[in-house]
Amino acid sequence: MKTGRRISQILFLLFFFFLFLAATYPLRIKIPVDLFLRMDPLIGLSAMVSARAFVETFLWAIGVLLLTIPLGRYFCGWVCPLGTALDVTSFALKRKAGKKYPKLKYLKYMILVFLLVGAVFSSQLFWVFDPIALFTRSIELAVWPIVTLISTAIYGLAFQVFSYPDWLGKVHNFFSSTLLPDQLNFFRMSGWVLLIFLAILLAEFVSRRFWCRYLCPLGALFAFFSKFQIWRRRVNSDCTECAVCQNICKMDAIGGDFRNTDYAECIQCYDCVQDCSPAVTTINFKGKNQPYGIDLGRRRVIHSTAAGLVSVGILKSNLVTRNQTAALIRPPGARPENEFLDRCIRCHECVKVCSTSGRFLQPTFLEAGLEGLWTPVGVARYGYCEFNCTLCTKVCPTDAIHLLDVETKKKWVIGIAYIDRNRCFPWYKNENCLVCQEHCPTSPKAIELKDEKVRHFDGTERLVKRPYMIEDLCIGCGICETKCPVAGKSAIIVTPENEQRWVDGIS
Amino acid sequence: MRHKITRRDFIKASLGTAASLSLPHLGLPELLAQTLEEKEIIPDLAVVTDGDPASLTRRAVELIGGMKRFVSKGDVVVVKPNIGWDRSPEQAANTNPHVVAEVVKMCLESGAKKVRVFDRSCNAASRCYDNSGIAKAAAEAGADVSQVVSAGFSDMKLPEAEVLKKWPLYKPALEADVLINVPIAKNHGLTYLTMGIKNLMGVMGGDRGKVHWNIDDKLADLAHFVRPQLTILDAYRILLKNGPQGGSLKDVKLMKTMVAGTQIATVDAYGATLFGIKPAGLTHIVKSSKFGLGEIDLDKVIIEKVSLG
Numbered sequence: 073m074k075t076g077r078r079i080s081q082i083l084f085l086l087f088f089f090f091l092f093l094a095a096t097y098p099l100r101i102k103i104p105v106d107l108f109l110r111m112d113p114l115i116g117l118s119a120m121v122s123a124r125a126f127v128e129t130f131l132w133a134i135g136v137l138l139l140t141i142p143l144g145r146y147f148c149g150w151v152c153p154l155g156t157a158l159d160v161t162s163f164a165l166k167r168k169a170g171k172k173y174p175k176l177k178y179l180k181y182m183i184l185v186f187l188l189v190g191a192v193f194s195s196q197l198f199w200v201f202d203p204i205a206l207f208t209r210s211i212e213l214a215v216w217p218i219v220t221l222i223s224t225a226i227y228g229l230a231f232q233v234f235s236y237p238d239w240l241g242k243v244h245n246f247f248s249s250t251l252l253p254d255q256l257n258f259f260r261m262s263g264w265v266l267l268i269f270l271a272i273l274l275a276e277f278v279s280r281r282f283w284c285r286y287l288c289p290l291g292a293l294f295a296f297f298s299k300f301q302i303w304r305r306r307v308n309s310d311c312t313e314c315a316v317c318q319n320i321c322k323m324d325a326i327g328g329d330f331r332n333t334d335y336a337e338c339i340q341c342y343d344c345v346q347d348c349s350p351a352v353t354t355i356n357f358k359g360k361n362q363p364y365g366i367d368l369g370r371r372r373v374i375h376s377t378a379a380g381l382v383s384v385g386i387l388k389s390n391l392v393t394r395n396q397t398a399a400l401i402r403p404p405g406a407r408p409e410n411e412f413l414d415r416c417i418r419c420h421e422c423v424k425v426c427s428t429s430g431r432f433l434q435p436t437f438l439e440a441g442l443e444g445l446w447t448p449v450g451v452a453r454y455g456y457c458e459f460n461c462t463l464c465t466k467v468c469p470t471d472a473i474h475l476l477d478v479e480t481k482k483k484w485v486i487g488i489a490y491i492d493r494n495r496c497f498p499w500y501k502n503e504n505c506l507v508c509q510e511h512c513p514t515s516p517k518a519i520e521l522k523d524e525k526v527r528h529f530d531g532t533e534r535l536v537k538r539p540y541m542i543e544d545l546c547i548g549c550g551i552c553e554t555k556c557p558v559a560g561k562s563a564i565i566v567t568p569e570n571e572q573r574w575v576d577g578i579s
Numbered sequence: 580m581r582h583k584i585t586r587r588d589f590i591k592a593s594l595g596t597a598a599s600l601s602l603p604h605l606g607l608p609e610l611l612a613q614t615l616e617e618k619e620i621i622p623d624l625a626v627v628t629d630g631d632p633a634s635l636t637r638r639a640v641e642l643i644g645g646m647k648r649f650v651s652k653g654d655v656v657v658v659k660p661n662i663g664w665d666r667s668p669e670q671a672a673n674t675n676p677h678v679v680a681e682v683v684k685m686c687l688e689s690g691a692k693k694v695r696v697f698d699r700s701c702n703a704a705s706r707c708y709d710n711s712g713i714a715k716a717a718a719e720a721g722a723d724v725s726q727v728v729s730a731g732f733s734d735m736k737l738p739e740a741e742v743l744k745k746w747p748l749y750k751p752a753l754e755a756d757v758l759i760n761v762p763i764a765k766n767h768g769l770t771y772l773t774m775g776i777k778n779l780m781g782v783m784g785g786d787r788g789k790v791h792w793n794i795d796d797k798l799a800d801l802a803h804f805v806r807p808q809l810t811i812l813d814a815y816r817i818l819l820k821n822g823p824q825g826g827s828l829k830d831v832k833l834m835k836t837m838v839a840g841t842q843i844a845t846v847d848a849y850g851a852t853l854f855g856i857k858p859a860g861l862t863h864i865v866k867s868s869k870f871g872l873g874e875i876d877l878d879k880v881i882i883e884k885v886s887l888g
Binding site for chain 2: 224228231240242244245249255427458460461497506507509511514516556557
């Protein structure tokens with residue numbers, strides 16, 4: 073069964089990566105690419121508690137949660153991609169079970185209470201701790217840029233060495249939109265995300281599954297639901313008390329008496345069954361099942377509740393003013409800012425799937441305030457919103473970005489561009505340019521050129537084509553800002569003026 | 580409908596005129612010498628109208644000497660259409676996919692070893708390749724359709740250039756045995772029209788935005804350097820307004836016309852007349868013509884017009 077568990081882990085991890093790579097244009101697969109996020113009950117819970125609305129995608133998670141009642145924390149041991157990544161790390165580093173901190177086990181429950189209390193008051197911090205969102209985010213923001221760096225280097229090298237071989241063209245055609253993109257993806261917050269991800273992986277040096285044992289609120293939620301689990305570790309009376317099981321248990325779920333199991337911690341990994349030399353340990357459905365309880369203790373509940381309330385205070389007293397927040401270009405179909413922040417769990421699926429992936433959609437730093445940290449924002453100088461593209465609206469697991477059809481999207485205003493006449497060539501240099509007008513995708517164009525006779529500073533008269541904004545037509549896609557050839561800051565800039573947000577029943 | 584002018588007809592007519600007027604003809608000895616070659620006069624421009632995109636294309640190429648004139652057995656051919664925008668064929672922002680496919684077929688029929696089709700798109704490349712219909716049509720016709728790989732650009736010196744002395748260009752386009760330029764005729768805000776010469780921007784790397792400063796001189800320099808052997812101007816549908824990417828079908832006019840020629844400026848000059856614009860008013864075409872890239876005074880050009888209707 074241990075082999076079976078390993079196969080399951082590997083398959084689910086591969087499936088996760090498959091969905092991750094599939095989250096790109098043309099997005100033809102029928103399976104939702106955010107499936108793992110949808111399966112995660114914590115994400116659904118988070119969105120529903122903070123936004124006080126039913127989120128349809130939660131239906132997947134209900135199934136996962138119901139299975140937990142008889143099967144315990146099977147998800148942690150058999151499915152969770154982060155758990156598998158941790159096991160793989162331990163395997164690669166040849167780590168033993170490591171140090172035990174029994175008191176720290178309560179921390180994850182406290183984190184869960186802290187998050188729930190905060191969520192009630194709309195300070196949504198689930199995104200920080202949710203393992204699936206964290207893993208997806210880490211892969212997208214920290215690992216994926218490295219993959220693209222390598223793949224562009226491979227293309228470059230192959231081109232240099234073999235000139236232009238036909239197989240390279242075929243490889244490029246086949247893989248460029250999935251596995252080996254030709255375009256370097258870069259993200260502003262990559263370094264920070266990578267540090268956190270590495271810290272979680274390297275905590276394996278302290279003890280195996282450190283994250284799962286002490287921090288993971290999803291694990292804590294599963295523990296609450298696995299109270300009546302019937303698929304349990306059982307040891308019969310022939311136990312020789314060799315202590316092997318206790319030493320190898322990566323979840324520290326086996327106590328002083330080797331026959332007893334801390335079922336709230338056990339993830340059914342079968343390590344103890346495999347290594348039990350008298351073969352008296354089994355995990356099965358037989359025998360009596362005593363429900364067990366998790367006693368968090370009044371003090372811990374009070375502490376974490378208090379911490380949750382304090383978090384509300386900190387997050388809601390924004391470190392930035394409203395005006396600064398208003399400078400953000402949100403993806404098309406995004407809900408009004410408050411609701412958007414309640415729902416967004418920073419999985420960055422929208423960032424991954426974006427047609428100009430690695431350019432337009434970027435994680436914020438503090439532009440949206442502390443509570444808006446790492447939310448997706450359009451940065452038009454790096455990239456732009458493709459006119460015919462609705463991909464980001466199709467992959468949001470919490471519906472923070474609502475699904476738009478192509479015709480609606482083409483008219484959906486995410487901002488309006490304005491021309492900086494102090495930097496725009498036709499305006500200050502009296503020289504023709506027009507790149508912004510050429511790229512403007514609306515029909516008729518939101519940028520109009522007018523032939524103007526102007527007196528140049530040397531006294532001569534010139535005929536110049538000068539761009540003007542037709543504000544009613546601009547949808548703020550930002551391609552003008554991306555393509556503006558003026559070095560540094562663009563001479564045409566998109567602001568969220570006039571932006572539309574998705575409101576149920578109104579939009 | 581076809582008015583075929585063979586060299587022999589031309590000479591006979593000349594001789595007839597000369598004889599009937601009983602005047603000494605100054606060029607007679609040369610003309611007599613040429614009659615021995617018994618060759619057809621190949622027009623400078625072939626203009627075919629009223630047909631479907633594929634047959635217009637095939638006829639136009641036949642009229643200027645057939646694809647065998649350009650493509651020999653074993654050649655590597657690059658067909659460079661306009662795949663710039665995430666637009667459908669009806670929106671007339673990209674070259675018609677059937678035109679591209681037909682060119683590919685003719686190249687292969689002439690014995691080409693390989694036909695490559697690519698363009699550096701302005702929108703996301705996969706979207707443009709799909710939506711334009713070109714990726715599918717050209718691949719089905721037997722071409723190697725590939726997106727432009729950033730590693731394929733390398734800085735090149737343009738020795739005869741006046742302004743654009745150095746720029747990263749796409750090596751596979753320049754290293755091909757034959758480069759066939761297949762632009763679409765469209766409106767453009769800065770150069771008024773974008774056709775054959777401007778279509779060559781698709782082999783440029785780097786920040787193409789900067790090319791737009793002093794664009795006419797730079798385009799002429801580029802065309803002077805890149806030198807496609809054949810330019811086939813797709814005017815099946817032309818975009819009259821909101822170019823170069825359009826979007827509204829109201830701005831599209833069905834012209835059912837195909838123009839082919841070896842001289843890029845001449846092709847563009849004829850293309851301009853389809854929009855009712857005088858070629859002499861288009862600076863980049865005039866400059867290219869001065870570099871010897873084709874006569875733009877259409878009165879001095881031998882044009883063979885055929886209607887398939």
